[in-house]
Amino acid sequence: MNAALAIDNLSVVYDQFHALKDVDITVERGESFGLVGESGSGKSTLLRAVAGLAPVSGGTIHIDGEALRGSKRSKAFYRRVQMVFQDPYGSLHPRQTIDRLLLEPLAIHGIADGERRIARALDEVGLGNGFRFRYPHQLSGGQRQRVAIARALIVEPSILLLDEPTSALDASVQAEVLNLLEQIRRDRKLTFVMVSHDLGVITHMCDRLAVMRNGAVVERLSSEELAKGLVQADYTRNLMIASKGFVKA
Numbered sequence: 001m002n003a004a005l006a007i008d009n010l011s012v013v014y015d016q017f018h019a020l021k022d023v024d025i026t027v028e029r030g031e032s033f034g035l036v037g038e039s040g041s042g043k044s045t046l047l048r049a050v051a052g053l054a055p056v057s058g059g060t061i062h063i064d065g066e067a068l069r070g071s072k073r074s075k076a077f078y079r080r081v082q083m084v085f086q087d088p089y090g091s092l093h094p095r096q097t098i099d100r101l102l103l104e105p106l107a108i109h110g111i112a113d114g115e116r117r118i119a120r121a122l123d124e125v126g127l128g129n130g131f132r133f134r135y136p137h138q139l140s141g142g143q144r145q146r147v148a149i150a151r152a153l154i155v156e157p158s159i160l161l162l163d164e165p166t167s168a169l170d171a172s173v174q175a176e177v178l179n180l181l182e183q184i185r186r187d188r189k190l191t192f193v194m195v196s197h198d199l200g201v202i203t204h205m206c207d208r209l210a211v212m213r214n215g216a217v218v219e220r221l222s223s224e225e226l227a228k229g230l231v232q233a234d235y236t237r238n239l240m241i242a243s244k245g246f247v248k249a
């Protein structure tokens with residue numbers, strides 16, 4: 001069976017700068033895969049390249065066995081791969097009600113049955129219908145992130161790309177949103193690729209992970225191996241030491 005996501009030899013070059021160099025990553029269907037690495041190592045660029053938001057200079061991305069070369073994406077592809085960002089303000093237009101924000105992706109993809117889908121998506125992220133006519137600034141940070149998740153889910157993707165989805169939230173709200181995401185992944189049999197600088201979050205949420213440095217993968221391992229300190233690269237060990245509250249390497 002085809003992997004949900006197979007990235008082969010992926011490169012992204014901005015001017016002369018190689019933000020990603022020959023990256024290979026395979027994520028199985030229903031798997032939750034983590035990306036860690038220091039700031040500037042290329043984690044967001046990798047998600048953005050998969051989402052069609054960064055220019056692909058070389059290599060291939062397969063989604064459900066379908067090869068995508070370059071940065072061209074069909075509408076159907078955009079529907080299949082949805083992204084949730086760290087700061088929901090970035091993706092939620094401040095002058096649109098939650099209702100409008102949820103209708104927009106449905107309109108883009110020509111999906112009917114908006115009423116039912118909006119009610120379902122809001123319910124799924126733990127927000128009632130009462131939130132429909134509020135604006136983003138009338139919500140808490142956690143509620144805004146729930147709306148961003150609902151907006152991604154409403155078009156029924158198969159892969160969710162999560163770029164530091166909880167790092168802008170308070171600790172208790174972080175845990176709530178992470179638990180919600182895990183519940184959604186199980187219920188919808190979704191595939192996740194998640195970036196976090198917090199190794200505790202990655203080991204809690206992900207089955208396997210890749211460690212990135214300077215645009216390349218330095219190590220691939222399971223969360224269990226990371227939690228036990230069974231790591232190969234000194235760079236990974238240093239990330240463990242630097243990650244607050246994480247087991248000492």
Ligand SMILES: Nc1ncnc2c1ncn2[C@@H]1O[C@H](COP(=O)(O)OP(=O)(O)OP(=O)(O)O)[C@@H](O)[C@H]1O
Pocket residue numbers: 014017019037038039040041042043044045046197
């Ligand atoms: N649009 C762009 N134009 C030029 N350089 C870029 C662009 N986007 C990213 N870069 C560069 O690519 C490198 C990787 O950036 P990226 O955002 O992927 O890192 P990251 O690992 O996600 O970092 P962080 O943890 O700080 O978010 C950085 O050096 C960054 O400056």
